[in-house]
Amino acid sequence: MNEPVTSETYSAQIRRLAELTARVAAQRAEAHTWYDQQVAAADRAVAEATEQMRQAETEVAEASRMVERVDGEVTHLWTQLRARLGVGARRLGDPPGPVRGAAGDPVPLLRAVRDLLERTGAPGELPGSVNPLLIACGIGGALVAYALGVAARALAAGASGDLAVGLPVLALVVTLLGPVIGLAPARLLADRRHAVLTPRPMILVAVSGLVTTVLLLTVTYTR
Known part of the structure; x- marks a missing residue:
């Protein structure tokens, strides 16, 4: 026959069950919090990546416009130089292309070349x-x-x-x-x-x- 459970043992089991329930609830809440944090972090990462992609697209567009501007200015200055040299300009050939590994802003360099041509070409x-x-x-x-x-x-x-x-x-x-x-x-x-x-x-x-x-x-x- 089953022995009757004493009130103290029953109370201990109830407390044990309550503790386990509270622990499970805390772990579940912690898991939900962690999940929400991970989702928020992922959303921030996606937003940052999207913003970086937009910035990269803007920089690429600006770089393309700068390349077109520099190429046009180089062609114009090269034409002026050929006009200054006259017959001797046949040895110049086509305008020079970009130098591999060159860095820096080309606009000041082009401005300096333009000023030099204006000074040397001014009658x-x-x-x-x-x-x-x-x-x-x-x-x-x-x-x-x-x-x-x-x-x-x-x-x-x-x-x-x-x-x-x-x-x-x-x-x-x-x-x-x-x-x-x-x-x-x-x-x-x-x-x-x-x-x-x-x-x-x-x-x-x-x-x-x-x-x-x-x-x-x-x-x-x-x-």
Whole structure:
């Protein structure tokens, strides 16, 4: 026969059952808390990964735009360099490509190259060493104008009527334009030297042409 369970043993079993139930409930709550934490951490990781992916896509797009901008600027600067060198630019070939392993922002480098091209390509003044050539331009212009005037006067000598009257006047006008005619070859000289025809060389050409014209007219009309 089964022996009756004493009240103390029954109470101990009830307490034991209550303790086990509480422990299971605590472990279940801890498991739920851990699960919720893991889910939250996974959600944060997914959100961070998504944000990083968006940032990476933005950086890739910006890098692509930068590459296109740099390539376009390099092509433009290379074209300017070829234009500066003229015939010697045939040896340059195509624009250089990117250097492997190069780092840093290319924009300041391109800006420095652009400034250098602007400084080297900007036309300057003619040096003093070309003054003899400028004087020769003035004298040559005066001689050409004087020769045209002589030809016009020679035609007037054999003409009659209005031509006999108008050609000497035309000859004088052409002769007086001698100092100005010399500016045309002076301009060509400045262009060949990639310089600007400033007032100083213009005055030099005009004065030399004017002096030559005055001397020629003096000799002509005092003979």
